[in-house]
Amino acid sequence: MKTKPYYTHRLRVRYAETDQMKIVYHANYLSWFEVGRTEYIRESGYSYRDIEEKGFMLPLTNASLIFHSPALYDDEIEVRTSIENLSPVRLDFYYEIYRVAEQKLLVSGKTEHVFTNMELKPIRLSKMFPELYSCLQKEYESR
Amino acid sequence: MKTKPYYTHRLRVRYAETDQMKIVYHANYLSWFEVGRTEYIRESGYSYRDIEEKGFMLPLTNASLIFHSPALYDDEIEVRTSIENLSPVRLDFYYEIYRVAEQKLLVSGKTEHVFTNMELKPIRLSKMFPELYSCLQKEYESR
Amino acid sequence: MKTKPYYTHRLRVRYAETDQMKIVYHANYLSWFEVGRTEYIRESGYSYRDIEEKGFMLPLTNASLIFHSPALYDDEIEVRTSIENLSPVRLDFYYEIYRVAEQKLLVSGKTEHVFTNMELKPIRLSKMFPELYSCLQKEYESR
Amino acid sequence: MKTKPYYTHRLRVRYAETDQMKIVYHANYLSWFEVGRTEYIRESGYSYRDIEEKGFMLPLTNASLIFHSPALYDDEIEVRTSIENLSPVRLDFYYEIYRVAEQKLLVSGKTEHVFTNMELKPIRLSKMFPELYSCLQKEYESR
Numbered sequence: 001m002k003t004k005p006y007y008t009h010r011l012r013v014r015y016a017e018t019d020q021m022k023i024v025y026h027a028n029y030l031s032w033f034e035v036g037r038t039e040y041i042r043e044s045g046y047s048y049r050d051i052e053e054k055g056f057m058l059p060l061t062n063a064s065l066i067f068h069s070p071a072l073y074d075d076e077i078e079v080r081t082s083i084e085n086l087s088p089v090r091l092d093f094y095y096e097i098y099r100v101a102e103q104k105l106l107v108s109g110k111t112e113h114v115f116t117n118m119e120l121k122p123i124r125l126s127k128m129f130p131e132l133y134s135c136l137q138k139e140y141e142s143r
Numbered sequence: 144m145k146t147k148p149y150y151t152h153r154l155r156v157r158y159a160e161t162d163q164m165k166i167v168y169h170a171n172y173l174s175w176f177e178v179g180r181t182e183y184i185r186e187s188g189y190s191y192r193d194i195e196e197k198g199f200m201l202p203l204t205n206a207s208l209i210f211h212s213p214a215l216y217d218d219e220i221e222v223r224t225s226i227e228n229l230s231p232v233r234l235d236f237y238y239e240i241y242r243v244a245e246q247k248l249l250v251s252g253k254t255e256h257v258f259t260n261m262e263l264k265p266i267r268l269s270k271m272f273p274e275l276y277s278c279l280q281k282e283y284e285s286r
Numbered sequence: 287m288k289t290k291p292y293y294t295h296r297l298r299v300r301y302a303e304t305d306q307m308k309i310v311y312h313a314n315y316l317s318w319f320e321v322g323r324t325e326y327i328r329e330s331g332y333s334y335r336d337i338e339e340k341g342f343m344l345p346l347t348n349a350s351l352i353f354h355s356p357a358l359y360d361d362e363i364e365v366r367t368s369i370e371n372l373s374p375v376r377l378d379f380y381y382e383i384y385r386v387a388e389q390k391l392l393v394s395g396k397t398e399h400v401f402t403n404m405e406l407k408p409i410r411l412s413k414m415f416p417e418l419y420s421c422l423q424k425e426y427e428s429r
Numbered sequence: 430m431k432t433k434p435y436y437t438h439r440l441r442v443r444y445a446e447t448d449q450m451k452i453v454y455h456a457n458y459l460s461w462f463e464v465g466r467t468e469y470i471r472e473s474g475y476s477y478r479d480i481e482e483k484g485f486m487l488p489l490t491n492a493s494l495i496f497h498s499p500a501l502y503d504d505e506i507e508v509r510t511s512i513e514n515l516s517p518v519r520l521d522f523y524y525e526i527y528r529v530a531e532q533k534l535l536v537s538g539k540t541e542h543v544f545t546n547m548e549l550k551p552i553r554l555s556k557m558f559p560e561l562y563s564c565l566q567k568e569y570e571s572r
Contacts (some may be wrong), residue, residue, distance in 0.1 A: 014317060014324075015168070015334075016168055016317040016323055019158055019162065019163070020158070020166075020216055021549075023549075026459060027159060027459035030455060038300075059452070060451065061496050062495055062496065063493065064492065064493040067489050067490055067492075073338075074334070079236050118501070158463050158477075158519075159460040159463060166406075167347065170316035170320075171313070173312060173313035174313050174443060174445040177445060191444075201552040202307065203312050203353050205350070205353065207348070207349065213406070217476060217477070301449070302454055304448050305444055305447050305449070306448070306450075306451040306452075311445055
């Protein structure tokens, strides 16, 4: 993991997530990234559910993935998530996905987000929800 | 098809919809049922999108599926949808899914729905949205 | 839970599993049923992954769901799974899905399966894989 | 579209593809890219199903997406697909996703693939399946 601190979340590959190549269908890694950043944000003091209930969202503007090696059905998986960039208007996450058994890196990637209101209009998080911004900044700066 | 009229919609199996048994993952048939009833409702004169924009929804209360034979990747599929029951407060659909090539029945099933407002509270469609209710009734009674 | 013993598995609702009704999209409950029976089988002594590696599968022949109340994003969920019927050629599971916070029943349902080889031809599990059949029978009879 | 020729495929947004932001869940665009390249390859003379039946696969090594504007439930969508790079050992696709109604660009992206056998070992397509390689090269060079 290039950036620190990172948050680790474990999950197990579901049958529903495989395809007929007998590996995990690639789009599912984006869902696992989502689980990773949800748990990361929860650790920082707020749940993403709370954030939406307060009227804010974090839609994606960019995503990229590198597929090193495939995850397989029933594998125990570790998603490592860190903040790569933070500003008052945007937030980038970096992820690494490992098979727990051999600590083998399977997928790495990045998602870029903007802070918006419920109508998807960009907002300054530092102004609109300073408590959350402080929490995220603390995580980011502790790297 | 036991009930008439039915509406036919065609789709092609996506790689994302397969699993490592090299067949379509069974939960996807519920999504195809959804596509079937969406197109059925559109035929009757309203899009389901319009219905939600007017403040009404059709959440499911029950679903059942019989898996006769599996759909395979890249198969051309036909979803046949009909209304099985209609009342001012609820609506049941019946579905049959065929592989087009041999007109082979793959899956049949049923979904049961209630009419609700956007807070998921049951409503009487015949009173709240009589135009839509008439359209559905016309389809139902033409059987 | 009508039948005993049941196995309990917990999971958290992912954003990917919601739809624009702001509830869990109904097809996902079938995936959670799958997670439930996977963990049930693992408890009985074999992983479903092992079973497929030995050349056997458990495809579905029927599924049914009753939707009592919707699961919501980020809910902690409990899937309770039990065997409802077992014979040398087939296996039925019964499931109940609860929101952990209020122990509220959200969804109940059933899936029916046949034992097959990798070409989806029915087999007698009691003959082809008697060790697994004994494990399942022990669970089933302890009810 | 930067590269020519491109192949156009239309689809309609399913309810299953939305999330509680009331937009299409971002991972689904990767599935639409998959549909786009499947139809592109079909146009070039082979179905991807045929390719797998001959013993070859095209797993992803990289993917990237730019989210310009969200797709909404029931939108009619156009996926434009072109080959960005082709060599005997790899193949890159570029995609643009439009809402048909206003010809508005919603998402663009790229997927990079290697040619492999069924054990996911890299192969030279030009040697192992020269007919397919010629077809792809003809498309690529006609730009």
